[in-house]
Amino acid sequence: MEQVLEEEKPPGMTPFFRARNIEKYLELKKVFFKFEGASITGTQKDRISRLHIKRAKEQGFDTVAVATCGNYGASVSYYAALEGVKSVIATPSYYSGTRNQEIYENGATVMELNLKYEELLDYMKDKTRDENWYDCSPGSPNSAVDIMGYENIAYEIYNQLGHCPSYLAVPVGNGTTLSGIYSGFRKLYRKGMISNLPKLIASSTSLGNPVVYSWRRGLRRIQNLEPSVITETHVNEPLVSYRPTDGQKALNAIIESHGIAQAVTDEDMLRFSRIIEKLEYIQVMPASSSAMAAASHILSRKTQEHDVVVVLTGRGDLWTTR
Numbered sequence: 001m002e003q004v005l006e007e008e009k010p011p012g013m014t015p016f017f018r019a020r021n022i023e024k025y026l027e028l029k030k031v032f033f034k035f036e037g038a039s040i041t042g043t044q045k046d047r048i049s050r051l052h053i054k055r056a057k058e059q060g061f062d063t064v065a066v067a068t069c070g071n072y073g074a075s076v077s078y079y080a081a082l083e084g085v086k087s088v089i090a091t092p093s094y095y096s097g098t099r100n101q102e103i104y105e106n107g108a109t110v111m112e113l114n115l116k117y118e119e120l121l122d123y124m125k126d127k128t129r130d131e132n133w134y135d136c137s138p139g140s141p142n143s144a145v146d147i148m149g150y151e152n153i154a155y156e157i158y159n160q161l162g163h164c165p166s167y168l169a170v171p172v173g174n175g176t177t178l179s180g181i182y183s184g185f186r187k188l189y190r191k192g193m194i195s196n197l198p199k200l201i202a203s204s205t206s207l208g209n210p211v212v213y214s215w216r217r218g219l220r221r222i223q224n225l226e227p228s229v230i231t232e233t234h235v236n237e238p239l240v241s242y243r244p245t246d247g248q249k250a251l252n253a254i255i256e257s258h259g260i261a262q263a264v265t266d267e268d269m270l271r272f273s274r275i276i277e278k279l280e281y282i283q284v285m286p287a288s289s290s291a292m293a294a295a296s297h298i299l300s301r302k303t304q305e306h307d308v309v310v311v312l313t314g315r316g317d318l319w320t321t322r
Helices: 018-027 044-060 071-082 100-105 117-131 144-161 176-190 210-216 247-256 266-280 287-299
Strands: 015-018 032-034 063-067 086-092 109-113 165-172 199-205 258-262 306-313
Touching: 015 144, 018 032, 018 266, 032 144, 044 063, 044 071, 044 144, 063 071, 071 086, 071 100, 086 117, 100 109, 117 266, 144 176, 144 199, 165 176, 165 287, 176 199, 176 247, 199 210, 199 247, 199 287, 210 247, 210 258, 210 266, 247 258, 258 287, 266 287
Parallel strands: 032 306, 063 086, 086 109, 165 199, 165 306, 199 258
Antiparallel strands: 015 032
């Protein structure tokens, strides 16, 4: 794996374990959890935040900026403070997340703007150029770093499991995490280190995400949604989108892997979050538990032998960096 991982190494090596209690309760075959919630700020975003901060310093920037609804902002502001870099975190003013105070305490400048998240991405693209800030936002000119950072999840799963799983369940919002992990497995496959690629189970909200919408209609080109047809809640916020920045990459990966995109209700996200906490003793963000909900729905009908790795991208709200 040294050759595969020769690029910059972000935070990683998150816990990986077999969820035997979940298997028994849901009557599934082999289920493994990759718990990204064990990262310092509680989500997989730590993997890319530190890479962006390092790149920004190498390129001579003294300020990094990001458009976020909370988790990514907490991560960027934490690593920026750690490296002595200024950070500007832009959030939609309507968003009632729990992490703004944490972001302030990390020393960031917070811009609360009356914009939808997708509009905020466009605004920050112009703002960072005008102010000569490094843009960490999804879809920015620096976003290749995101794919590279999330590829490491695939490498870790390969090392921890010892082979490529039959199925890989990943929550989808912008589609970046799923795209990056799948890209990592494709690199392993091209190097001859694995003999198959995992079938993807892409979970998202039933209240609006173009990746699920497009896949369910058999489309090969992502079809973005009108803002009026999506409904954002405090549960589905990490997943809901009308214009995902890496939606096409995610859709391509699902199609190539012969995978499935599954919509999950808020009620099921909350239910599976509680099931995971009760049976496996980890607190998982409800949006992250959508991956387990989708895997349960799909794999309960499979009779052939298989294994599934469920990527739990974020922990519950009880832990913060402050």
